[in-house]
Amino acid sequence: MTSAKERASVPRHVTITGTRSITAQAETQLTGLFDDYLRPFADPNATFYLGGAAGIDTSALDWLAEHTQAALTVVVPCTVADQPAVAGEAIHRWQRGGRLAGVVELRAEKLGSSAYHARNRWMVDRSGFVIGFPQGSDSTSGTWYTVNYAADQGKPRLVVPV
Template sequence: MTITGTRSTAHRAIADYHAIFEEYLVQFELPDVRFHLGGASGVESLALVWLADETETELMVAVPAKLADQPADARDAIATIRESGRLAGLVELGGPLETTGYFARNR
């Protein structure tokens, strides 16, 4: 299961996103399912933190370039999940910080 999404999330309360994740993501929490998330701000970071707190599913993060190139809030979310022992892996693709890099990550 791959999750990527909008970077602009301020138009909804965090509780709204949690309700959406509960409705749509929890059904995929199965023994052989691994979630792959983009390491960006917005939906990706919100989903990463929610999945780490609410599920036992394996969590992988992929960034188009390096983790250091990601926004501070996204780096903080990844660091928190890593410190909790819930991050199964981080893939730094080393690509460009432009649209082509994000498209490559999504593939």
């Protein structure tokens, strides 16, 4: 049987994916949701991959940077300069504060669904676990695409509707 201390020393790589559109009601609930569903996986040996977009990506980045010691890597489909202003500001703020383990710019030629899907596959391919925060059940959303891609790879997923 593995002890809690041994489990805590095993590196954990987690992808966070979620909606870019957060309702005002959901935004007030995010701190509680992150505390309940991110904190249990955010030990100092964990690495989180975040997409660097507005919405859940930026909110989760801010929460993880403020409340945990986990390593944080932001992955963007093109460059940070191509991200929405609020997301770019958060990335730069945490980069300057020394809180990011890395920023990966995949440098896609064109920003669009295929670039976002490539970014999401990059994160999932390097993770052992995916936490998704979808809004609704639209199977064509990027969040569901990522969760389903992880499922196809046999990786565990946690889905937290917002």
